Amino acid sequence: MALSWATREVSNDQKKARRTLKKLIRRGVSDGKRRKVWQAVVGTASTSESDKNYAYEAAVRYVFGDSSSSSVKGSSSSAAVSEAEATKIVQVPTFGGRVRFQDHYLTEQGEVSAKRIMCILAKKNPDVDYCPELFDMVCVALHFLREPETFLLLQEMLKQSKTKNLWYFRLSAVDSKMHVLTFGRLLQQHDRALYLHAQSLGFEPGEYAADWFRRLFVGHLPMPVVLRVLDCYLAEGSKILYRVALSLLTLIHGQLLKATSRDEFENTVAWFCYQVDGTALLKYAFSQSISKKNIHNLDRKSSGLLDQVNEPTHQLYNRPRLSGPPSAILSETDWETVYQFLPAVCSINDPVVVRHRWMQSSTLHPECTQTSTHSLADPYQ
Numbered sequence: 264m265a266l267s268w269a270t271r272e273v274s275n276d277q278k279k280a281r282r283t284l285k286k287l288i289r290r291g292v293s294d295g296k297r298r299k300v301w302q303a304v305v306g307t308a309s310t311s312e313s314d315k316n317y318a319y320e321a322a323v324r325y326v327f328g329d330s331s332s333s334s335v336k337g338s339s340s341s342a343a344v345s346e347a348e349a350t351k352i353v354q355v356p357t358f359g360g361r362v363r364f365q366d367h368y369l370t371e372q373g374e375v376s377a378k379r380i381m382c383i384l385a386k387k388n389p390d391v392d393y394c395p396e397l398f399d400m401v402c403v404a405l406h407f408l409r410e411p412e413t414f415l416l417l418q419e420m421l422k423q424s425k426t427k428n429l430w431y432f433r434l435s436a437v438d439s440k441m442h443v444l445t446f447g448r449l450l451q452q453h454d455r456a457l458y459l460h461a462q463s464l465g466f467e468p469g470e471y472a473a474d475w476f477r478r479l480f481v482g483h484l485p486m487p488v489v490l491r492v493l494d495c496y497l498a499e500g501s502k503i504l505y506r507v508a509l510s511l512l513t514l515i516h517g518q519l520l521k522a523t524s525r526d527e528f529e530n531t532v533a534w535f536c537y538q539v540d541g542t543a544l545l546k547y548a549f550s551q552s553i554s555k556k557n558i559h560n561l562d563r564k565s566s567g568l569l570d571q572v573n574e575p576t577h578q579l580y581n582r583p584r585l586s587g588p589p590s591a592i593l594s595e596t597d598w599e600t601v602y603q604f605l606p607a608v609c610s611i612n613d614p615v616v617v618r619h620r621w622m623q624s625s626t627l628h629p630e631c632t633q634t635s636t637h638s639l640a641d642p643y644q
Contacts, residue, residue, distance in 0.1 A: 268292075273308075280308070301407065307412070358392065358397045360397060360398045443469040444568060445562050446509070453551065454512070457512060509553070511532065514547060
């Protein structure tokens with residue numbers, strides 16, 4: 264019997280779903296099936312809807328306080344997001360990536376949901392400060408999944424990336440650089456002539472693909488093709504990124520060898536990406552022989568080139584830009600902005616106002632003398 268979505272049941276068991284749906288997913292997933300398929304292959308389909316809602320509302324309360332969970336899109340207590348709620352999240356953690364809502368066509372409410380999920384992921388994963396793929400993955404997932412489902416999907420992807428080497432994300436800047444170097448070595452193995460030609464034009468072909476990996480091809484391929492790539496990526500892991508990137512270059516091998524400058528090379532690739540057919544691209548990608556063992560071997564060779572890379576011994580944080588006028592007393596919005604940029608070790612508790620400018624008295628002394636948990640230097644706990 265021919266494989267067909269009409270005759271194939273999507274199992275909630277992750278291992279079974281990956282095994283039985285692999286060939287169908289490579290052929291394409293309809294928009295109507297994508298919600299169930301994505302959750303099944305990542306491993307969140309077995310969690311009940313009520314448990315997903317409860318877990319996400321608890322996460323929202325943990326990060327934003329009790330007043331925010333009632334406006335969570337898709338939760339059991341769903342309500343329209345107010346204008347105040349829409350402007351509450353001033354900054355969004357980037358994890359070293361780029362925040363480009365214009366590439367995703369989300370509604371205003373969808374953008375608020377994406378910001379909220381990113382903030383919660385940052386608080387729930389204090390050990391992860393670099394994962395540039397997160398923002399684009401969150402935004403794409405929100406087109407098909409409810410907000411609680413999207414959060415649990417990304418949380419599970421992060422969890423698997425921490426325990427399974429190369430599964431979804433590279434969770435450090437060094438590993439991301441290794442990703443690029445490994446791709447360069449893969450291209451050298453599969454198309455040495457193209458690799459050497461790119462070097463003769465003055466750049467490493469691996470670095471050219473760096474933004475493809477950081478953004479999961481969002482903004483580089485048409486969105487229907489991006490979705491086809493993500494279908495396979497969620498089911499089979501990060502090896503798919505190598506397959507697709509390699510195919511984008513080798514499919515136009517002849518045209519690229521005629522390029523006489525880096526600009527001409529990049530313009531040729533960009534034009535091909537703009538009009539590429541997703542079915543033909545993936546069919547060619549899966550004809551490439553790329554094994555996980557080979558990728559691990561290339562990673563080991565690439566790691567030697569990264570030994571001399573100077574990495575900071577402490578995490579680096581960008582200074583937030585405050586919206587209000589210069590003042591010795593920050594507004595509530597500015598406090599929210601500053602708080603979101605604090606390292607996890609400095610933001611153990613949610614801030615609680617004990618004295619503000621509109622309260623009576625102009626000194627903090629009464630509150631600081633009444634409790635041992637505050638000091639004059641720490642009016643916010």
